[in-house]
Amino acid sequence: MNFVGRSQKKQVQAGKVLQHTTLKFRLYPTPEQAELMEKTFGCCRYLWNQILSDVQEFYAATDVHYIPTPAHYKKDAPFLREVDSQALCTVHQNLRKAFMDFFRNPAVFSYPRFKTKKARRDSFTVYCREYRTGPSIYLTGTGLQMPKLGLVRAKVHRKPLHWWSLRFVTVSRTRSGKYFCAATFGYEVSAPKQVNPAPERTVGLNYSPSGFYVDSQGANPDQPATAKSREKLARMQKKLSRMVPGSQNYQDQLQKIRLLHEHITNQRKDFIHKESRRIANAWDAVCVRADDLTELSRGMTQGDLRDAGYGMFRECLRYKLERQGKPLILVDRYYPSTRTCSACGHVEAAVSYKRRTWTCPACGTVHQREINAAKNIKAEGLARFRA
Numbered sequence: 269m270n271f272v273g274r275s276q277k278k279q280v281q282a283g284k285v286l287q288h289t290t291l292k293f294r295l296y297p298t299p300e301q302a303e304l305m306e307k308t309f310g311c312c313r314y315l316w317n318q319i320l321s322d323v324q325e326f327y328a329a330t331d332v333h334y335i336p337t338p339a340h341y342k343k344d345a346p347f348l349r350e351v352d353s354q355a356l357c358t359v360h361q362n363l364r365k366a367f368m369d370f371f372r373n374p375a376v377f378s379y380p381r382f383k384t385k386k387a388r389r390d391s392f393t394v395y396c397r398e399y400r401t402g403p404s405i406y407l408t409g410t411g412l413q414m415p416k417l418g419l420v421r422a423k424v425h426r427k428p429l430h431w432w433s434l435r436f437v438t439v440s441r442t443r444s445g446k447y448f449c450a451a452t453f454g455y456e457v458s459a460p461k462q463v464n465p466a467p468e469r470t471v472g473l474n475y476s477p478s479g480f481y482v483d484s485q486g487a488n489p490d491q492p493a494t495a496k497s498r499e500k501l502a503r504m505q506k507k508l509s510r511m512v513p514g515s516q517n518y519q520d521q522l523q524k525i526r527l528l529h530e531h532i533t534n535q536r537k538d539f540i541h542k543e544s545r546r547i548a549n550a551w552d553a554v555c556v557r558a559d560d561l562t563e564l565s566r567g568m569t570q571g572d573l574r575d576a577g578y579g580m581f582r583e584c585l586r587y588k589l590e591r592q593g594k595p596l597i598l599v600d601r602y603y604p605s606t607r608t609c610s611a612c613g614h615v616e617a618a619v620s621y622k623r624r625t626w627t628c629p630a631c632g633t634v635h636q637r638e639i640n641a642a643k644n645i646k647a648e649g650l651a652r653f654r655a
């Protein structure tokens with residue numbers, strides 16, 4: 269995420285670090301405000317696609333990579349003037365960043381894609397500006413004041429602390445039609461003292477598709493019971509398939525399905541936050557495998573069931589540890605954690621994923637496959653950290 273709004277680049281005092289916290293609120297816009305929000309979503313999507321296609325055309329014709337600014341489009345698309353120009357600026361910035369990420373690391377970041385109307389979630393982001401008359405965006409006890417939109421009613425369940433300054437807000441609509449704003453605040457805190465992890469205060473986690481993860485002591489977390497919700501979802505989808513598309517019943521059923529989807533996603537997110545908090549507080553260091561980063565970035569950007577998974581968990585873990593001066597140690601993804609014997613170090617040629625246990629031919633130790641892998645991840649992580 270891009271935290272650098274040009275107007276807000278500030279020097280951080282010595283011994284301090286800049287920290288960000290995002291608070292999410294449900295918004296209750298009036299019909300007029302909702303209409304303007306929809307227009308803004310649409311304009312942002314339009315602008316993104318327009319710039320992207322021009323970049324491609326320009327490149328094809330001249331071999332030069334050039335990204336036009338939003339101002340360039342306002343003449344031909346006057347409706348762009350109706351929405352907050354800040355939101356359009358952010359589109360430009362985000363697209364620039366997407367290209368930069370892609371050029372720097374094409375293995376991890378894919379080429380920017382066109383946005384479709386069928387996206388899971390519509391959103392726009394506006395940075396807060398400081399004017400002599402006050403900030404352009406601010407939170408009140410009952411709502412969020414924004415340019416063009418005015419005061420949008422919000423359920424402010426948590427107040428930011430008075431020394432926090434609002435950096436930017438992202439307004440979004442879920443598929444079920446609920447509006448939210450995620451307000452990101454920046455503030456300085458004392459830099460945490462770096463913790464030097466002792467082996468007995470370090471844990472290794474091995475990703476496990478069935479149990480989320482298994483740690484080096486053999487524990488795995490109690491996941492939220494989404495099985496029932498998933499069964500219900502399957503039944504509802506089956507019912508939907510028998511309905512006439514476009515009918516009122518069909519629409520009602522679709523809405524029920526969307527709400528249930530959101531409910532399951534929220535359950536997963538809640539679990540991920542609590543679980544990462546628990547581990548970050550309980551241990552001095554955590555070792556994990558550096559799995560494919562695309563998986564990780566995907567997990568962070570899309571609010572999907574499958575994706576709000578291990579990648580998001582690891583990212584939560586990273587910043588929760590970092591704030592306490594604790595390291596998240598990444599172990600090379602090609603390190604053979606599964607087939608190395610954690611007792612004697614013998615490396616087996618292959619250990620099938622189907623087998624839950626295996627016996628080391630060198631020392632005779634019987635290993636639980638996943639626990640053994642977690643132990644190796646911990647040992648390898650510590651060795652790397654010390655090196």
Ligand SMILES: [Zn+2]
Pocket residue numbers: 609610611612613614628629630631632633
């Ligand atoms: Zn062995």
